[in-house]
Amino acid sequence: MPRTATNNGARRSGLTLAELLIASAIMSMMAAALGVLANAVRQSQDHVRNSAAASQHARVALSRIKRAALAATANEQFPGMVVFSEAAGAWSFPDTLVVWAPVGPAVSPNGLPLFSELLIFCPDPQAPERLLEISVRTDTRETPPLTDLASWQTSLAAIKTNVSAKRVQLTDLLRTAAVDQGGSARRGVVRFAQTLHPSDSQLADVRDGVLTWGELPWVQDIYGTQFGLRQTACRIELQLISEDADGGEDVEGQASTPYFGSAALYYTVRQ
Numbered sequence: 001m002p003r004t005a006t007n008n009g010a011r012r013s014g015l016t017l018a019e020l021l022i023a024s025a026i027m028s029m030m031a032a033a034l035g036v037l038a039n040a041v042r043q044s045q046d047h048v049r050n051s052a053a054a055s056q057h058a059r060v061a062l063s064r065i066k067r068a069a070l071a072a073t074a075n076e077q078f079p080g081m082v083v084f085s086e087a088a089g090a091w092s093f094p095d096t097l098v099v100w101a102p103v104g105p106a107v108s109p110n111g112l113p114l115f116s117e118l119l120i121f122c123p124d125p126q127a128p129e130r131l132l133e134i135s136v137r138t139d140t141r142e143t144p145p146l147t148d149l150a151s152w153q154t155s156l157a158a159i160k161t162n163v164s165a166k167r168v169q170l171t172d173l174l175r176t177a178a179v180d181q182g183g184s185a186r187r188g189v190v191r192f193a194q195t196l197h198p199s200d201s202q203l204a205d206v207r208d209g210v211l212t213w214g215e216l217p218w219v220q221d222i223y224g225t226q227f228g229l230r231q232t233a234c235r236i237e238l239q240l241i242s243e244d245a246d247g248g249e250d251v252e253g254q255a256s257t258p259y260f261g262s263a264a265l266y267y268t269v270r271q
Contacts, residue, residue, distance in 0.1 A: 054173055054240040054257055061131055061170035062236060062261035068099045068119050068133075069234055069263035073106045077145070078113055079232040080265040083194040084152060088179045088187065096122040096156060097192045097234065103137070115139040115155065121170075123188030125160050128176045131190060131238070133168040134159060175239040175256040189239040189256070197231045203269070213271050226271050233264040 015023070074080030078100055085094040100106070102117035116137045124130040136159055144151035159165055174188035198216040205211040214223070222229040239256045 051242070051257070054242060055259075057171040057173050058238055058240055058259035061238060062259065064133065064170055065097065065121055065236060066261055066263040068101050069265060071101065072265055073100045073102060073109060073113070073117075074232065074265055074267040075110055076269050077111060078143075079196060079230070080267065081194065081232060081234055082146060083192040083234065084156060086153070088185065091179060093187055094192050095188065095190050096120065098156070108142075112143050112145065115141050115143055115159070118143070120156065120159060122160060123174060123190060127172075128186050128188040129174045130172045131170045131174050131188060133170060134165050136162060136165045138164070171238070171240065173240040173242075175241045191237045193235045195233050197233075198228070206271070219266060227268045228271075229266055230269050231264055231266050233262065236261040
């Protein structure tokens with residue numbers, strides 16, 4: 001009997017084939033689950049890292065634009081900053097912001113700025129995923145009146161492609177979108193929107209006798225018999241993509257994140 005018990009014990013010391021198969025299946029499922037979990041953790045880390053990079057790009061770009069706008073020179077002929085739109089087919093894109101930002105005192109503080117005193121914020125015409133700050137400090141021509149939009153558009157187009165212009169890249173993560181059916185023409189997704197209080201048309205109504213000076217919507221109701229406080233404000237929207245996206249291309253399923261900013265400048269106008 002002791003020998004028989006010993007033999008039975010020896011036979012039970014190993015695993016049967018069925019038990020081995022079950023153990024292998026469980027181990028395989030555990031390995032697969034750990035692989036999925038590790039991949040999810042890696043994807044989450046990549047998403048957080050790319051989102052943080054895009055947020056940092058947005059903070060730098062918006063801060064630089066806002067700083068330039070708040071320090072701008074303004075008068076009745078040029079309200080410190082002006083948004084210009086560019087037509088592409090049937091669409092109009094308000095993606096160019098011009099700021100009067102002289103180095104030192106303005107040459108003509110009561111007149112029009114010089115091109116050398118301007119900072120131009122816009123997408124790069126050659127690489128629309130790049131948002132640029134452009135200046136041409138050697139161009140001492142006086143800018144045209146704001147009513148001469150054709151001259152402004154011609155001059156801005158020349159400055160944007162001027163090889164001697166100074167270009168500061170604010171970000172290279174702008175989302176781009178096609179503006180034609182073939183997708184060959186693309187634009188960076190940035191938008192500027194400007195408001196004036198009182199507006200140009202309201203000031204014109206005072207000159208034409210339609211409104212009185214006191215009826216204008218002065219900022220915080222600050223005005224006198226000969227002057228009033230005017231506000232020029234700019235709202236900014238940037239759409240940025242992840243750092244690992246391919247050159248800013250708006251591909252299927254690609255996500256972008258909008259970032260918003262604003263700046264307001266105050267100055268006096270006289271009756």
